Amino acid sequence: MIVHDWPAGPYPARVRIALAELGLRERVRFETVDLYKGEHKREAFRAQKNFSGTLPVLELEDGTCIAECTAITEYLDHLEGAPRLTGANPRQRGLIHMMSKRAELEVLDAVSVYFHHATPGLGPTVELYQNPEWGLRQRDRALRGIRYFDGVLRAQPHVAGEAFSMADITLAGGLIFAGLVQLEIPEGCDALAAWWDRLQQRPSVANRVALSEA
Numbered sequence: 343m344i345v346h347d348w349p350a351g352p353y354p355a356r357v358r359i360a361l362a363e364l365g366l367r368e369r370v371r372f373e374t375v376d377l378y379k380g381e382h383k384r385e386a387f388r389a390q391k392n393f394s395g396t397l398p399v400l401e402l403e404d405g406t407c408i409a410e411c412t413a414i415t416e417y418l419d420h421l422e423g424a425p426r427l428t429g430a431n432p433r434q435r436g437l438i439h440m441m442s443k444r445a446e447l448e449v450l451d452a453v454s455v456y457f458h459h460a461t462p463g464l465g466p467t468v469e470l471y472q473n474p475e476w477g478l479r480q481r482d483r484a485l486r487g488i489r490y491f492d493g494v495l496r497a498q499p500h501v502a503g504e505a506f507s508m509a510d511i512t513l514a515g516g517l518i519f520a521g522l523v524q525l526e527i528p529e530g531c532d533a534l535a536a537w538w539d540r541l542q543q544r545p546s547v548a549n550r551v552a553l554s555e556a
């Protein structure tokens with residue numbers, strides 16, 4: 343399988359972490375798509391790989407292209423044996439998907455909008471429309487989301503409950519993006535900071551960029 347990828351990217355990090363957690367590194371090769379050159383927005387990429395013009399995209403051996411990190415994680419998690427990241431029973435699946443989507447909406451996607459609208463983003467040839475006010479509102483939304491997840495992680499060790507799951511990976515993507523745009527974890531978010539410290543000790547997180555250099 344091929345992962346159309348941006349090595350340092352926060353969303354690609356979600357798939358890199360999932361691949362490592364599932365022991366599937368050997369099943370894929372990475373092909374870099376240059377975001378700063380706008381290669382992901384070209385007609386051919388949109389037509390052949392991903393209509394939405396984003397990364398990552400998982401291309402299967404038969405040419406099928408799966409975009410969207412959650413969808414890719416679902417696919418990978420059901421390749422070999424029982425699912426380990428997306429829930430082993432209906433209740434777990436419901437909670438993991440709810441908290442992963444919440445982390446995506448309230449942190450990761452919010453930081454992404456801040457990056458693209460209230461910073462130079464990927465540069466003027468890619469960022470054809472920017473609304474700095476909207477970007478700043480989404481930055482504030484991300485900070486609110488980070489505070490929310492601090493409260494969640496005061497009550498439980500992982501984002502969706504007792505066990506590590508796709509929801510932790512999604513929130514990790516949000517903090518990776520926050521780091522890239524120098525958005526600090528607010529004072530007082532000690533539970534979230536401790537969770538993030540723990541998560542960064544996992545080889546899948548610590549070695550996520552090196553994964554494609556192996």
Ligand SMILES: N[C@@H](CCC(=O)N[C@@H](CS(=O)(=O)O)C(=O)NCC(=O)O)C(=O)O
Pocket residue numbers: 348350351352353354377382395396397398409410411412454464468
């Ligand atoms: N909903 C998509 C979002 C993917 C996404 O935004 N990916 C970023 C890659 S990265 O910024 O994380 O490296 C992208 O393609 N950004 C390019 C753009 O938005 O122009 C998903 O979950 O996969």
